[in-house]
Amino acid sequence: MKPIQVGLLGIGTVGSGVFNVLARNQEEIQRRAGRGIAITMVADLDVERAKNAVGEGVDVVSDARAVIANPNIDIVIELIGGYGIAKQLVMEAIAAGKHVVTANKALLAVHGSEIFAAASAKGVMVAFEAAVAGGIPIIKALREGLTANRIQWLAGIINGTTNFILSEMRDKGLDFDAALKDAQRLGYAEADPTFDIEGVDAAHKVTIMSAIAFGIPVQFDKAYIEGITKLAAQDIKYAEQLGYRIKLLGVSKRVDKGIELRVHPSLVPAKRLIANVEGAMNAVVVHGDAVGTTLYYGKGAGSEPTASAVIADLVDITRLHTADPHHRVPHLAFQPGTLQDAMGDLPVLPMDEVVTSYYLRLRVADQAGVLARVTGLLAQHGISVDAMLQREAEDVGGEGSTQTDLIILTHDAREGTVNAVLAELQALPTVLAPIVRIRKEELN
């Protein structure tokens, strides 16, 4: 049988990886897939660079629509990125009856519902293992490996740039700005790192995982997003003294009222495996009612790790493209038409409704009664204290100017309640600086 023919839209870092790995391991991949898989056409605006990347024998064009229009092409790989032309091309490829493989998390997190509906109507597959956590087969694990489970929560380090920065901050005692510069110098952060450091990239990914885990539509607009730009080296150090590491986590939980969907820095107990995921590595923890806690770890980005995921999708499609749609795995793990109603049954909760625990750092005047006032206010709002750390007082000069850091770990509390009490605490004359608040997840 002749190889299944694949068209590639956009041949940058990941696209070259896909081409190279497919070429290098073609014999082994064919023995697995039962059929050869060949990239026969590539579209890229930089035709010369594309030709250099793929060599002779591959049709290189500048117009992506020429790939979609080619009747010999069975599968289109979209590696352009973004919501603009990428969305148009994916929709056109589906309309043309092509199966699609994409690494575009932004596109799926925002427009996934429309794209998957079009694909289902047309009877084609849209595969996206590469969209979350690079080479780690986490989409497959969630969608197929854990089907027995009522999944209760998942939490992931799903952005390598921020994990690299946090590792640098901890290892070298750096503040955020210095660590970011290191990351940029070493190629772990882009010149404009906004999407990474503000948590947007992680939010795209956790949105996709959340949909698959809980059987809800993708709802990026409902995600709470907080990045790492305000983290201080000091808090990483205090957390360490309390037995915790600080990681940027994408978290999604099923609770009685609905689904929590959030990205923010979190304290994680240092003894958890995920707390020990360092540098640009990724890991996702998934907790199911039957299986308990499982963890998946690997490279979350890079040319060949991402290519590994793209090609796994190609193999799946090669196996199933002539099968009936009901033989295939549903795009969002649950059969279309059985997703939970996002408004009624299983809404994504506003951040005020989230229940978690907290790390608080208060810069307070070292006076009699301050501690009692702070803990009294917490108690008054029903927030109980799990652990406390008070630093030795420092004299910062001036009259009545002895100050100290008061670090409090709370038990579980509603975010809305915590916001209210933080406003009251902040208004106390003895609280001398903006209160630092970092959420804490036990993940056990």
Add this chain to the structure above:
Amino acid sequence: MKPIQVGLLGIGTVGSGVFNVLARNQEEIQRRAGRGIAITMVADLDVERAKNAVGEGVDVVSDARAVIANPNIDIVIELIGGYGIAKQLVMEAIAAGKHVVTANKALLAVHGSEIFAAASAKGVMVAFEAAVAGGIPIIKALREGLTANRIQWLAGIINGTTNFILSEMRDKGLDFDAALKDAQRLGYAEADPTFDIEGVDAAHKVTIMSAIAFGIPVQFDKAYIEGITKLAAQDIKYAEQLGYRIKLLGVSKRVDKGIELRVHPSLVPAKRLIANVEGAMNAVVVHGDAVGTTLYYGKGAGSEPTASAVIADLVDITRLHTADPHHRVPHLAFQPGTLQDAMGDLPVLPMDEVVTSYYLRLRVADQAGVLARVTGLLAQHGISVDAMLQREAEDVGGEGSTQTDLIILTHDAREGTVNAVLAELQALPTVLAPIVRIRKEELN
């Protein structure tokens, strides 16, 4: 559509878990699978216990063959275990055109080739996610998630009993016998723990993973197997001082000459995630040429974690049972007929041919020249030393009786060469006790 009907052979701990999880999560599982999945018939020699486990509405029989003979049953779950009657029943179920789900690693590691050949000939699936590492979807990861890769090696903590014992030995400074008693008292080890502590269970599992990773037949008889019964608390302590933990690993590597397939205690750098897998938990590290190093972690045994894997297989079969065989994933990841020749192309290497590094502990007389003699002999055989630790000499009483422990970490060396040099070292009059040799894996 009416539910797909499943017959269960053997309803002990895992069988009850499968029944309970299927019942509890039936709505969610059906939304994923696109069809209900119901256990409608159970065979167990203890009919009363089985009836208690499943309640009304399920046909309970003592004769497993009655399940196989039932034309309404589409899938048979074999949870009897062992090579005897379990093998007969699996072969009969296949012959009767039933799909089979099994957690029986011993059966597959030894008779897998015969079973998969029969299943392929009959056009049925034999699924076995539960056979390796319990609830961790490692078979799916290896067989589908990493299809792009030329897999280079894998290493796993795949026996919870021995990992629990090793964790106890380390945490409490216990020797093996004491830790085993603890494990038995706490239910982590069976009354007859031989299969676990001698490494046989881990060897079954690594044999299956090796076949899937490298595209070779299952060859349990070629596996090198060494258990943990000879480990001393002392070596765990010395390893710790050198920055290592000792774990029972199942290891399989692709090298130039063939495949390494082995189970034995191993030093692993303490900073690796897998070195921090404690208690009865399991983890598998897989290294592919494209994806790099990935890790999969979770509960390796127990009623519901194992049930999670069994039910994931049921869902896969429910999806694919009416599909053409080429739409299904091959049993051993590679298409039948494309497995590597076990004798020629890719043989499992004898242990003497394995290349790894070593921890050696020598009890030596504290005399001038001993160290030079030992290191000289190693050098003479081309074995280079990576690190060394010499303890303070102890006076054990008697003339010339000062002794010391000499701990050596070697660089990579051929096992056969190491055996030869160990024989020479052991024969030295200044070497006062049997030399301890533990292999070491870097796993990076």
